[in-house]
Amino acid sequence: MPAAPQRLTAEEPPPWAEEAVPDDFSAQAASLQPAPGADRPPEPPTSARTPAAPAPHTAAAPLLTTALGDRWAALVRPLAAAGSLVAMVRELAWQAELLAVLPDTGGGQCWQLRAERESLRNPGLSAKLAAALADALGEPAQVEVLPGVAQDSIARRDSHAREAAQHAAEQLIHADPEVRALMAQFRTARIVPGSIKPIAADGGHPKAPPP
Numbered sequence: 484m485p486a487a488p489q490r491l492t493a494e495e496p497p498p499w500a501e502e503a504v505p506d507d508f509s510a511q512a513a514s515l516q517p518a519p520g521a522d523r524p525p526e527p528p529t530s531a532r533t534p535a536a537p538a539p540h541t542a543a544a545p546l547l548t549t550a551l552g553d554r555w556a557a558l559v560r561p562l563a564a565a566g567s568l569v570a571m572v573r574e575l576a577w578q579a580e581l582l583a584v585l586p587d588t589g590g591g592q593c594w595q596l597r598a599e600r601e602s603l604r605n606p607g608l609s610a611k612l613a614a615a616l617a618d619a620l621g622e623p624a625q626v627e628v629l630p631g632v633a634q635d636s637i638a639r640r641d642s643h644a645r646e647a648a649q650h651a652a653e654q655l656i657h658a659d660p661e662v663r664a665l666m667a668q669f670r671t672a673r674i675v676p677g678s679i680k681p682i683a684a685d686g687g688h689p690k691a692p693p694p
Contacts, residue, residue, distance in 0.1 A: 546643040552635035555581035559637060562615055572611045575603045577641075580633035591623030597631040604628045652681035 559576045562568045568576050579596035587593040594616060598604055609626040616624040633639065656662055656674065666672050 546639055547634060548640070549635045551581040551583070552640070554584075556637050556640065558616070558619065562619055567615045567619070568612070571603070571605075571608055572615065575608045575612055575628070577638045578603055578633060578636055579628060580636045582629065587623065587625050589623060589625070591617070591620075591625065593625040593627055596626060596628045597633055598628050599630070599632050601630075604630065648681040 559568065563573050563576065575596075575598060578600065579598040581594065582597050583595040585593045585595060594613070609628050613624045613626040616626070662674075666674075
């Protein structure tokens with residue numbers, strides 16, 4: 484026989500009153516609440532915002548070459564290429580500026596240099612550089628390094644040459660008829676600054692990346 488339906492008394496709560504509230508109820512309720520700041524007006528698109536001012540460009544000091552700088556570069560570059568100047572000794576020769584070449588009391592010549600970095604004015608480095616110069620010149624040599632900013636050093640000459648080559652490469656690309664035609668055809672095309680690299684001096688020409 485089917486079971487008789489259960490009767491409820493006034494003291495007994497209905498079964499559905501004992502059902503547990505789902506754990507995600509509070510999360511569901513919270514999801515219906517407006518997010519903080521939802522009543523704020525939307526921000527304008529990035530293109531409509533005022534662009535930040537570009538950082539000021541500081542021009543490098545011009546390079547003023549000297550006859551002593553030419554003499555020093557002509558002497559030191561072959562020594563470095565031959566491996567006679569390495570590590571910190573080469574760094575001293577590259578960063579220093581030749582101020583004078585004076586007769587030395589012990590015979591030979593004294594090469595008077597100027598270097599800014601204190602670590603390069605180490606007596607041990609000066610002695611090793613003097614030994615390399617003595618071997619190359621076939622006579623005694625002394626090296627004296629004075630403190631100060633080098634105005635005409637091999638390092639500055641190399642940096643100036645790289646900057647000049649970079650500038651020439653960029654000018655060549657911007658003036659190229661094919662590049663100008665592409666820029667006119669594709670209005671959104673642009674040359675990314677710094678993406679142009681000069682090619683080594685082998686008769687080639689710099690190339691720009693595709694738009």
